[in-house]
Amino acid sequence: MLFLVVGALGLAYTFRNLTIDTDTDHLFASSLPWRQAQIRENKNFPQFNDLIVAVVQGDTPEEASETAVALNKALNADKANFKDSSYSAGSSFYKNEGLLLLPVDDLAALLNQIVAAQPFLGQLAADPSARGLFTGLGLIAQGVKVGSNISAYNAALAGVRKNLEMASDGHAVPLSWQSLITSGAMSQGDKEFVLAHPRLNQGTLQPGGDATAALVRIAANLPDVKAKRVTVHYTGQIPLADEQFASLTHGLVLGGVISIVLIALWLYLALRSWRLIVPILLTLVMGLILTMFFAAVAVRVINLISVAFAILFIGLAVDFAIQYCVRLRAVRHAVPALGAALTETARQAGGQIALAATATACGFLAFFPTPFVGVAELGEIAGAGMFIALFCTITFLPALLRLFNPLPETTPVGMPGGVVADDFLHRHRGFVLGVFGVLAVAGVVSATTLNFDANPLDTKDPKTESMRTLHALLSNPQTSPFYADAMVPDLPQARALAEKLGKLPEVSQAISGGTFLPQNQEQKLAMLAQARSILAPTLSAAANPPPQPVTAVQIRDAMDKTIAAIDDVATKLPKDSELLRIGAVLQRLQGENDATIMAMNAGVTRFLPMELQNLTSSLNATQITEANLPPEIKNDWFQSNGQVRVEAFPTAAAQSTKGLRAFVKAVLSVAPDAGGPAISTIATAGTILDSFREAAILAFVAISAILLLVFRNIRDSLLVLASLALSALLTALFAKLTGMSVNYANIISLPLLLGVGVSFNVYFVMNFRAGMRSFLSSATARAVLFSALTTGTAFGSLAFSADRGTASMGWLLFLSLAAVLVSTFVFLPALLHTLGNARKT
Numbered sequence: 152m153l154f155l156v157v158g159a160l161g162l163a164y165t166f167r168n169l170t171i172d173t174d175t176d177h178l179f180a181s182s183l184p185w186r187q188a189q190i191r192e193n194k195n196f197p198q199f200n201d202l203i204v205a206v207v208q209g210d211t212p213e214e215a216s217e218t219a220v221a222l223n224k225a226l227n228a229d230k231a232n233f234k235d236s237s238y239s240a241g242s243s244f245y246k247n248e249g250l251l252l253l254p255v256d257d258l259a260a261l262l263n264q265i266v267a268a269q270p271f272l273g274q275l276a277a278d279p280s281a282r283g284l285f286t287g288l289g290l291i292a293q294g295v296k297v298g299s300n301i302s303a304y305n306a307a308l309a310g311v312r313k314n315l316e317m318a319s320d321g322h323a324v325p326l327s328w329q330s331l332i333t334s335g336a337m338s339q340g341d342k343e344f345v346l347a348h349p350r351l352n353q354g355t356l357q358p359g360g361d362a363t364a365a366l367v368r369i370a371a372n373l374p375d376v377k378a379k380r381v382t383v384h385y386t387g388q389i390p391l392a393d394e395q396f397a398s399l400t401h402g403l404v405l406g407g408v409i410s411i412v413l414i415a416l417w418l419y420l421a422l423r424s425w426r427l428i429v430p431i432l433l434t435l436v437m438g439l440i441l442t443m444f445f446a447a448v449a450v451r452v453i454n455l456i457s458v459a460f461a462i463l464f465i466g467l468a469v470d471f472a473i474q475y476c477v478r479l480r481a482v483r484h485a486v487p488a489l490g491a492a493l494t495e496t497a498r499q500a501g502g503q504i505a506l507a508a509t510a511t512a513c514g515f516l517a518f519f520p521t522p523f524v525g526v527a528e529l530g531e532i533a534g535a536g537m538f539i540a541l542f543c544t545i546t547f548l549p550a551l552l553r554l555f556n557p558l559p560e561t562t563p564v565g566m567p568g569g570v571v572a573d574d575f576l577h578r579h580r581g582f583v584l585g586v587f588g589v590l591a592v593a594g595v596v597s598a599t600t601l602n603f604d605a606n607p608l609d610t611k612d613p614k615t616e617s618m619r620t621l622h623a624l625l626s627n628p629q630t631s632p633f634y635a636d637a638m639v640p641d642l643p644q645a646r647a648l649a650e651k652l653g654k655l656p657e658v659s660q661a662i663s664g665g666t667f668l669p670q671n672q673e674q675k676l677a678m679l680a681q682a683r684s685i686l687a688p689t690l691s692a693a694a695n696p697p698p699q700p701v702t703a704v705q706i707r708d709a710m711d712k713t714i715a716a717i718d719d720v721a722t723k724l725p726k727d728s729e730l731l732r733i734g735a736v737l738q739r740l741q742g743e744n745d746a747t748i749m750a751m752n753a754g755v756t757r758f759l760p761m762e763l764q765n766l767t768s769s770l771n772a773t774q775i776t777e778a779n780l781p782p783e784i785k786n787d788w789f790q791s792n793g794q795v796r797v798e799a800f801p802t803a804a805a806q807s808t809k810g811l812r813a814f815v816k817a818v819l820s821v822a823p824d825a826g827g828p829a830i831s832t833i834a835t836a837g838t839i840l841d842s843f844r845e846a847a848i849l850a851f852v853a854i855s856a857i858l859l860l861v862f863r864n865i866r867d868s869l870l871v872l873a874s875l876a877l878s879a880l881l882t883a884l885f886a887k888l889t890g891m892s893v894n895y896a897n898i899i900s901l902p903l904l905l906g907v908g909v910s911f912n913v914y915f916v917m918n919f920r921a922g923m924r925s926f927l928s929s930a931t932a933r934a935v936l937f938s939a940l941t942t943g944t945a946f947g948s949l950a951f952s953a954d955r956g957t958a959s960m961g962w963l964l965f966l967s968l969a970a971v972l973v974s975t976f977v978f979l980p981a982l983l984h985t986l987g988n989a990r991k992t
Contacts, residue, residue, distance in 0.1 A: 154547050158437055161444030169447035172454050174392065175607060178525035178895070185834035188826035192636070195790060198237070198346070203363060204387035205345040205370065206620050210380050211327035212341070213758040216241060218373050218381045219343035225369045226347050232365040236347040237783060244781045246765050248772045251675050252666065258675055261333065262682045264303065265766070272332070272763075273689040279759045280701040281752040284311070285709040288733060292716035295723055301730070307331045308729035315736045318751035319743065324380070326755050328762035333769075342630065349389055356396055359389035386620040394615040395455070398954035413944040414469070421937035422476055424558065430551035431472040438468050438543040442536040450532060456525030456899060459960070460532040462949060466942035467511060467533075467906050468540035470934075471504050473941065474914065475544055477934035479552070480564040487559035493549050503917045505541060506861050507910035510854045512537035514905030517850035521842035526899055530846070537906070566936060569928030576927070576981045583981040587877060594880025597887035604892040605808045605836035608632075610956030628659035628800050633811055633832060635818045636798040637825040638790070642668065642777075645795035648822060652799040657810075657817040659802045664788030664795040672774050683770040690767045703745040706752055710737045797822070801829060808836075839895050850905055858913075862920070866986075870916050874979045875908040881970035886963060896956030897963040904967040907942065911935050911975040919983045926980040935975065943968050 179186055193200050205222060209215030219238050226236035250258060265272070274287040288311075291301055301308075314326040349362030363385065370376055370383035418428045442464050446453060453460070478500040483492045515537065518530030576583060611618050624630040639645045645663040652661035669675070683690070717734035724731050740751065773779075777789065788796045799818055804810035815833045818825050851872075858868035882904060886893070914931045926932060946968060949961025 154437055154543075154550075158440045161447075162440050165440075165443045165447040168451060169443065170452050171396075171458060172452050175455065178454055178456060178523065179835065179838055180522035180524055183522055183834070183838060185826065185831050185838075188824070189831050192826055195638070196787065196796075198348075198786065201348060201351070201389055202387040203347045203349050203359060203366060203385055203389050205347065205366060206384045206386065206624070207343040207345065208341065208382050208384075209375060211325055211758070212329050213327055213761070214325060214375045214381050215341075215343045218375050218383070219345050221373050222366075222370055222383065223345045225373075226345065226366065229365055229369065232350055232362040234348040234350060236345060238343070238345045239783045239787070240343055242781050242783055244784060247768050248775050250679060250769045251669050251672055251772050251775055253675075255671055255674060255678075258678060262678060265332065266682055266685050267303065268332075269686060269689055272686070275759060276689045276763055278697060278701075279756055279763065280697075281706045281748075281755045282701045282709040284755055285706070285713040285737070288730070289709075289713045289716040292713070292720050292730060295720040295730070305729055308733060312729055312733045312736060314754065315733065315740065315751065318747065318754060319736055319739045321747060323747070323750035323754040325757040326759075328759050329765075332762055332766060342624075346387075351389070357393035359393050363390050363393065384616060384620040384623075386617040386624070390617040391611065391621075394617050395611055395954060395956075398612045398615070398952070398957075410944050410948040414941050417937050417940040417944065418473070421473060421933065422480065426555040426557035427476045427480070427552070430548055430555055431469070431476060433551055434472050434543050434548045435465060435468055437547055438536070438540045439464055441539045441543070442532065445535050445539065446532045449535070450528050453532075454525045454528060455956075456896070457528035457532060459899065459949075460529055460536060462945050463529070463533045463906070464536045464540065466945040467537065467910070468543075469941045469945075470907070470910055470938040471508060471540055471544040472548055473938045474504055474931070474934045475500055475548060476552075477564065477930050477937070479557075480560050481930035483557075484560040484563055489553065489556060489559075493552065497545065497549075501545060503914050504544060506857070506917070507913045508537045508541035510857050510909040510913065511906035513853035513857060514850045514909060517846040517853060518842070520849070521845055523839055523842035525895075526842065526846075529899060533906075564930045564933065565928045566930075566933040569932055570925065572927040572976075573925050573980065576977065577984045580981040580984045583977060584985065587978045587981075590884065591877055591880050594877075594882075594884040598880060598883035601883055601887055602892040603808070603836060603840065604894045605811065605832055607832065607835070607895065609892075610894050610896045610954075610959065612953055612955055625806055626803075628802055628805070631801055631805065633805055633814075633829040634798055634800050635815065635822075635825045635827040635829045636796055637822040638794045638796055639663075640795075641793055642795055645797050646670075648797045649799075651821045652797065652818065655799075655817045655821065657802060657804070657814040658799045661797065661799040663797040667780060667784055667788060668775055668777060676772065676774065679770050679772055686770065690763075690770070701752065703748045706748055707741065710741055714738060714741075798827070799825075805829070835895065839898060843898060843901055847901070854905070854909060862916075864920075867916055867920060870919075870979070870982065870986075871909065871912040873982070874912045874974045875905070877978055878904060878908045878967070878971045878974040881973060882963075882967045885966040885970060889962075889966070891959065891963060891966070893963070894956065894959060897960040899960060900963040900967045904971065907939075907968060908971045908974070911939075911971060912979060915975060915979050915983070919986075924984075926983060927976065932976070936972075939968060939972050 176186075176189065181187070181190060205219075205226075207215050207219045207222065209218060220241050223236050223238035223241065226233050250261070253261065270290050271287040274290060275283050277283065278286065291304060291308075295301055310327065310331055314324065317324050347362070347366065349359045351358035352361055366383075366385060373381070373383070375381040376383055415428065415432075418431060419425075422428055422431075439461060442460065446457075446460065450457070475496060479492055479496040482495045482499065483489070486492045486495055512534040515530040515534035518526045519534070521527050608618065608621065613619070613622065621632065624632065637648065639648055642665050646665040649661040649663040649665065652658050714734050714737050717730055717737075721731060721734075740748065777785070780789075790796075801811065801814040805814045811829060812833055815829050818830070854875075855868060855872060858871055859865070862868050879901075882900070891897075914935060915926055918926065918929060918931055923929060943965060946961050946964040949957050950965055952958045952961060
């Protein structure tokens with residue numbers, strides 16, 4: 152009754168107080184240097200935190216930009232789901248002063264190109280229609296007639312030709328004048344980014360779910376998205392976290408039910424009586440409730456790693472209960488009375504279970520002092536859980552057994568086929584140990600070459616929207632999430648550091664606040680003024696478009712004249728000339744109806760006036776100073792204390808862990824205090840590996856001390872440790888053979904390996920010390936086998952999780968368990984047979 156009261160109170164307390172934190176940043180101690188840098192960056196630039204990032208991509212840059220503007224406006228208007236939204240690339244700064252950001256040589260080349268196209272642009276400015284376009288093409292043909300080289304126009308002509316071909320096929324689409332006039336120099340790239348801060352509903356499993364759904368709904372109703380000319384995808388910290396938690400819970404109920412059914416099956420095969428099975432299950436439930444209660448009191452907030460304590464508890468605690476009940480069955484064959492049998496079972500198995508629980512708890516608790524908070528919390532909860540499981544096994548379980556009163560055993564309890572297996576291992580022990588010697592060497596090689604995947608993205612479900620979008624961004628180094636940044640005291644140092652970083656072969660590009668306060672502005676402004684004076688008539692015409700809209704008849708007339716002009720110079724053009732191909736398309740268009748002609752005109756002219764206006768604005772640029780820099784740009788690069796941000800982007804090679812390490816090493820060689828996602832990702836891997844090395848040493852020392860204290864015998868202690876070491880090497884070998892990489896999620900199989908390995912080996916060695924020589928035919932072996940099957944079933948449910956990190960953890964746990972079983976059932980008995988009679992030294 153006392154257990155039931157405590158359990159009920161503990162369960163109620165747990166439901167009210169135990170929460171989960173899905174932020175992977177919180178898996179590591181905030182005192183770590185790289186975490187301190189990360190925290191400072193988050194504080195200095197909060198606009199980059201807790202984002203939903205909408206990635207807008209259109210068939211033309213103008214459509215993408217226009218859609219991004221509309222989306223940003225709609226998100227800002229939706230105050231129920233969003234705090235704010237920004238589209239920095241849509242700032243008038245880029246339209247007005249964007250040309251000043253170009254290097255002098257690039258600006259000169261662009262202006263020369265624009266000036267050379269003045270006759271063509273002048274015609275378009277005076278008549279921004281398909282008629283004006285065709286008249287301009289006729290002027291290019293006239294240039295060919297007088298010997299002009301039009302190769303510089305090939306790219307622009309190809310764009311026009313493709314647009315006209317689509318129109319002639321009945322699919323008129325907008326023409327990108329930005330690409331034609333400025334060759335994309337004013338574009339921020341082929342994608343536009345809208346950054347939104349959602350309102351989070353912390354009371355749900357996916358706090359950003361409502362905001363993400365609102366973004367999808369708003370985007371779907373935008374005109375160019377509905378026309379399938381623009382796509383809007385999303386990624387960012389919030390949807391990534393939401394989707395990861397969703398993948399963690401996906402299929403949880405079904406997987407849990409299947410696991411419970413299989414566990415019940417293994418328990419039945421091991422125990423053959425519901426009067427034993429039900430007490431075990433109730434003991435597991437009670438132990439899990441008390442462990443959750445402990446977590447709610449001691450930890451309060453669990454993380455994406457420590458949440459696995461429930462699986463580990465069930466997988467390990469069931470071993471204690473199965474050991475107790477199988478040994479009880481064996482005792483009751485000789486001692487039918489339940490009371491006396493319980494006492495004898497406690498005498499025979501109690502010490503073994505207590506030693507296994509203590510050693511297992513030490514393996515878990517060894518992680519508690521490490522800075523890897525995720526596993527430290529797991530170690531704390533699971534370590535305490537082992538003592539709770541032990542307490543429940545020796546108190547609550549016997550009480551339940553008295554209540555359910557299982558029947559006595561009529562036949563001996565052992566493992567089928569165990570006698571034959573024991574005999575084989577005894578006769579061939581030398582050969583078996585030789586095979587394991589070879590496997591151990593292979594395991595050492597595998598352990599030293601096993602890949603550690605430091606990329607946290609590889610632990611997420613690649614099929615989710617956020618991950619698909621993120622992987623698409625990885626193809627372009629400038630949109631890679633693995634960048635590095637640093638803060639420097641002033642602008643000159645920012646420029647100097649960006650220059651140094653940009654020269655590194657591992658860096659594709661480096662920019663800083665100085666990038667937006669370009670040098671040589673006086674020279675550039677003079678160049679713009681000269682181009683502006685040359686293009687003055689053109690720009691003036693653009694400001695005064697024709698008052699009357701063009702008609703289909705007028706467009707056809709312009710087509711006729713252009714076709715004639717092209718035919719007139721056909722012999723002077725190469726056969727693959729874009730101008731000739733345009734002439735052929737115009738001839739096809741002549742045969743189309745007026746609706747097709749006017750649709751073509753609408754597509755050609757949709758963005759022409761806007762681009763001509765943008766050209767006018769860009770040529771009228773004014774000097775950029777820190778004082779007149781727009782807040783949406785200034786806040787991203789400058790701090791109030793004068794510090795300036797510098798950012799370095801990796802090459803495509805950084806998509807691999809090896810390449811990312813090289814990028815980080817190169818950046819840190821120039822900027823030792825650099826931070827950012829790339830730095831923290833590699834630092835995370837270092838912290839994980841250091842934590843596990845530290846924990847492995849602590850666990851080894853603690854387990855060795857406990858074994859020596861209990862056994863008072865070096866040889867017997869080494870037997871357990873040798874089998875445990877072999878299990879670890881076999882796990883490395885199995886992982887290598889299956890092509891599995893170790894990551895921050897599945898590396899927690901190590902504490903489980905310690906726990907299960909110590910438990911199983913302790914049972915066999917203690918039986919050996921008691922004089923037993925039939926290891927595999929014993930009730931202990933039967934209990935170990937079905938305990939392993941039960942544990943393996945629990946882990947198997949993880950292996951089929953939709954979350955890649957959890958699935959990889961399940962598979963590695965499964966491989967670890969297989970390695971422990973091979974070591975315990977084959978290597979250890981062969982070694983014990985070799986030693987012969989147990990002799991205390």
